[in-house]
Amino acid sequence: MSNKYDSSGEPVLQRLSREFLGEPNRYQIGAVSAALIALLTLPFWGARYQYVFALASIWAIFAMGWDIISGHTNYISFGHSALSGGAAYTTGILIYNVDPGLPMSITFPLSVLAAVAIGLLFAAPTLRLKGPYFSLITLVAVLVLTQLVYIYGQYTGGELGITAVETLTYNFTEMYYYSLLPMLLIGAVLVVVSQSNIGRILRAIGENEEAIESAGIDTTKFKLWAFLLSSITMGIGGAMLAHFYGNVDPTTVLVIDRSLEMVAMAVLGGMGTIAGPLGGAFVFVFLRDEVLTTFGSTGRWFSLWVLVLLFLVFLRDGLFPFIWSKLGSIGGSDDE
């Protein structure tokens, strides 16, 4: 497999995998494989969790979409639900106002486009600035969008929302795979981006933006591309969410709490790692909908936010990087 450009003699495939995955030991490879197999075979052993994990898959898309910009660059967005909610609402509004029979091949791309448009509208002016301005604008963006939904209630259904969206399927198993497979695909793309030089630059922006700028790199350009990628991801997830619920209303897709859930998932799983937020989303949704429901409808939220806060303070790097490094150090094979 070697050619004249490849003087190391290392097989190309192995070189690529090292580039993107590092050199995991067998415990780490084993853990990742086990997790993947568990996810792919869930309907055969945990059928009663299909619905929750289908939802978790969509939220994993959101958490990863948040992570590729905010988790990597530390430009913290408190308003990513403006993007996913915008996409979900575009699907809903098109079906409700234009034609109930519109095929997904039309509504889906338009919804993703809407997320990109909203993203560029709010982020492009502010990504040039430093510090909390970006967070403020994203925060206000959600508030404004939520307000617009109420103002234009005749098109958006106001508080009750739109229920005309067609759910893809009523079969939980099919629904699970319809959510899981696109999520894994998006995850794979984002992991590649995150592990490439682009991802490295994004993380470096998060560490010390001035240093990167003085190296002659146009950081704004990188932030904008990352944000664009994030918007597309959010758009896909948002349109999927609309079809998952068959229903679009402010509380389930748009309000500020939904944005902060994405932040919480990323924090829980491990910011800036893509795979971390993916896992974080599963942990978060599972806790929210299955475990913490024992505390009652508000009690579960309280315990959830406190838990995430504890993670933020005591395990800043998140759950999955922690597990990963523990696995990596088994048998003293940690060579870092």
Next chain:
Amino acid sequence: MIGDIITILIVGAMISAIYALIAIGFTMVFGVGGVLNLTHGVLLMAGAYTFMVAYPYVGRIGGVIAGVLVAAVSSYAIYMGLVRYIEDNVVITFMATILAALAIQEATTMGFSQQARILPSLLPGSIAVAGTRIQYDQILAFVLSWVLIGLLWYYIKRTKNGRAILATSMSERGAIFTGVDLPKVRRQTWLIAGAFAGVAGIFIGRLQQTSPEMWLEPLTLAFIIVIIGGVGSIKGSIIAAYLIGYLETLTVELIGAPYRTVVALLVIIAVIMYRPEGLYGREYLE
């Protein structure tokens, strides 16, 4: 027509006075500690709910005092119990405080239900000015706001402890060299910010709503005001508070209440684009 203008002038002044109280605390904490405290809105809630609970037992004035005390102590507790340990990392602090705010919102919902409450008025009655009814509570808010701003001004210009706060907000390093006890200054700032938020919270709770969600909009407004006024500048936040207060009143009168946030957003984007350092502030440099 003239009646309308007078109405806008008066109503705008009343609401702006409350916004100024909120924004001053927010900007002081930022100016002194470099901490963007997103639990600031929760302190308003602490003030309003404490007043609601305490009022039947200790009367109106007692209720106000209790509300302000609880807000100040909560603010202090948030600093000592959480922010102190993470303030070295701006991003973590930023996210931790908004998560804490959400947790406190849920705790409030558990204790008092989702239901919005109505607070009793502090000074019952109203007066007609140029055809508009002004509640005595609104006038009280305006007067109290300026009294507190005056006291704060006296404190940070004329007393030794207060001048330490001012010095720290100008230059932290310089303040340390002149023997300022930095942790003490920070604790003081959080107490003052909490007390100011407590007062504002009782009026927001009285004039707008008292509910577990009441923290978000005032927090956003404080954030917007502080950025327009310039982070760390008390003078800037007072002026920006009146700017936003009047803008909001005008929007409500001319276009309609739901457009408040939309207009505020347009203004904030314009300001951020053309004058990122705000009216009187330094640009935020991390």
